[in-house]
Amino acid sequence: MERFFSSTVPLIILSCLGVSQVLADSLSAPVNVTIKALKGNSAVVTWDIPEGDPVIGFAITQQKKDVRMLRFIQEVNTTTRSCALWDLEEETDYIVHVQSISVTGPMSPQSEALRFRTPREAETQASKSKDEVTMEEVGAQLRAGEFIIIVVVLIMWAGVIALFCRQYDIIKDNEPNNNKDKAKTSSECSTPEHPTGGLLRSKFPKNNNRTASVNIIEV
Numbered sequence: 001m002e003r004f005f006s007s008t009v010p011l012i013i014l015s016c017l018g019v020s021q022v023l024a025d026s027l028s029a030p031v032n033v034t035i036k037a038l039k040g041n042s043a044v045v046t047w048d049i050p051e052g053d054p055v056i057g058f059a060i061t062q063q064k065k066d067v068r069m070l071r072f073i074q075e076v077n078t079t080t081r082s083c084a085l086w087d088l089e090e091e092t093d094y095i096v097h098v099q100s101i102s103v104t105g106p107m108s109p110q111s112e113a114l115r116f117r118t119p120r121e122a123e124t125q126a127s128k129s130k131d132e133v134t135m136e137e138v139g140a141q142l143r144a145g146e147f148i149i150i151v152v153v154l155i156m157w158a159g160v161i162a163l164f165c166r167q168y169d170i171i172k173d174n175e176p177n178n179n180k181d182k183a184k185t186s187s188e189c190s191t192p193e194h195p196t197g198g199l200l201r202s203k204f205p206k207n208n209n210r211t212a213s214v215n216i217i218e219v
Contacts, residue, residue: 027053027108030098035114036082040090040121046082047098047111055108057101058083065093065115076101093117 030047037044049055057076060083063069073083088094095115100108 027055027100027102027106029109030058030100030111033096033098033111033114035096035116038116038118039088040118041086041088043085043088043116043118044082045085045096045098045114048081049100053100053108054103055079055100056103059099059101059107060085061097061099061110063095064089065095074101088118090118090120 028050030049032046032048034046035043036046045060047058057074057078058080059075060073062071062073062085075083085094085096093115094117095113097110097113099110102108
């Protein structure tokens with residue numbers, strides 16, 4: 001809810017605000033009023049509420065410095081502790097007060113005046129561009145680091161695969177030699193009667209009493 005007040009209606013509004021402040025003796029004024037997200041044409045007001053105050057809403061008065069016109073923003077049935085200010089002018093000084101709204105309706109005293117100045121939109125864009133460049137640089141560094149890690153992992157895997165292939169070739173080359181050695185050993189130990197090895201025995205019985213005979217032929 002928003003209302004604009006100009007210098008043509010000064011006394012009635014001030015008296016109404018004064019009555020609200022008098023009726024709200026039980027509420028304390030908001031504290032820690034600050035400005036965040038300040039831009040050339042917008043800003044965000046934040047504040048804190050003293051513990052224990054039965055607050056159901058807030059009211060904000062916004063005024064340009066040295067100008068009597070006010071902007072009045074009010075919102076109820078909310079527990080938010082921030083409010084966006086819009087349609088601000090660049091390079092302009094503003095004064096903001098915050099009040100709490102109680103359950104019974106009256107408002108608290110006004111907070112301490114918060115003064116701030118809006119920047120030029122070009123300065124805001126320049127600051128934003130610097131932040132974007134910084135984030136891009138960080139992203140580029142992260143991507144470069146990830147690329148290096150991937151390359152190192154691939155090199156390690158390539159080394160493991162090459163070592164495996166080399167060992168496999170060595171084992172493959174040794175298999176024919178082992179087979180030849182086994183075949184040679186088997187042939188040396190085998191006989192016609194015993195292909196798998198053993199001693200060659202004679203088929204004729206051995207006669208230990210055999211005597212030599214000599215035949216003489218005359219010509």
